[in-house]
Amino acid sequence: MSKLLTCSMLALCISGLAAGAVYPGGEWATKTPDEVGLDAGKLRAFSDYAGGFGCVVRHGYMVYTWGDPSRRTDVASAAKPLYTHFLLKAVAEGRIPSVDQVVSDWEPRLREINADLDHKDARITWRHMANQISCYGLAEEPGTAYAYNDWQMALLFDTLFVKVYGAAYDSVDDKVLRAQLTDRIGCQDDPSFMAFGTRDRPGRTAISPRDFARFGLLYLRGGRWKDEQLLPADLAAMAVTRPVPNSIPRAGVKAAEMIPDQRSIGSRQIPDNQTDHMGSYSWLWWINGIDREGRRHWPDVPIDAYGCFGHGGKRAMIILPGPDLIVSWNDTRVSGRDMENEALKRLIAAATHRDSR
Helix, strand or coil, rough: CCHHHHHHHHHHHHHHHHHCCCCCCCCCCCCCCHHHCCCCHHHHHHHHCCEEEEEECCHHHHEEEECCCCCCCCCHHHHHHHHHHHHHHHCCCCCCCCCCCCCCCCCHHHHCCCCCHHHHHHCCEHHHCCCCCCCCCCCCCCCCCCCCCHHHHHHHHHHHHHCCCCCCCCCCCHHHEEEEEEEECCCCCCCCCCCCCCCCCCCCCCHHHHHHHHHHHHCCCCCCCEEEEEHHHHHHHHHHHCCCCCCCCCCCEEECCCCCCCCCCCCCCCCCCCCCCCCCCCCCCCCEEECCCCCCCCCCCCCCCCCEEEEEEEEEEEEECCCCCCEEEEECCCCHHHHHHHCCCCHCCCCCCCCCC
């Protein structure tokens, strides 16, 4: 399935470019819902269900908003695909040789811990960390089990941005986030990796729904922004089509040693193991895969959907390649994949008739 989706996504990207794909400039160009084949009443029903604030983009146009889509605030775990973006960009630029390089080449202290477990953390790779299968802080061997783990996410952020990119907490926004991504896609509301400042969970990201939708459009268009390929198309497609296989179990509850002074990007639980991957976790993105019981992650949503989710869906940005839709929201009532499914089902129901593009 992943190879088929990858090929389909690449084909969509190529066809979009050939058709003259639309991108926002300093401001989003707007169209009415009716002009792009969306039912305004059903969009209101969707946003009433979700609550909070956000926006809907179709064919590169801003077509619907509710609340204040320019409001910049923390998106919690929905920020994680930004980390993957910069990891894959580091590979593309030769900053690191491969996603299969061991992270201990950059963080040597990983070789010094867990002697009783054969120094297992020395074998953690970037691939492991960017799929939450590193088993950092847990007893399992890297690559053998999955744990949604905020201690590991802080280690990933610090190693990638401080050591690989050579930034500090007080310079990472200017040196990396803005210079290499958000300024280049024209973000309007000053996104930041320091949502709460440099002393409170660095890496937590504040971004507005309308700016997050630009990041979504970058991936919907295969890593391309206007005439510039910001990330190779094959890497952009890989990020959202290669879920952790169901053969990899959820990790257990036995804690293991972490490096001295290890911080967390969120949870303080030790060990941290918040959820299973459900066959739908691909390079820190959530996709519409199938879990071990054969259940589709979002059963009423197209299988090529993917997105960034934080706080159980309360904060999210989702891409629907088939109908060429992006939705970005924050502070909603959405909680868990059943409500995610219902919200997206209502959004898709708004696409009721052909549009003029």
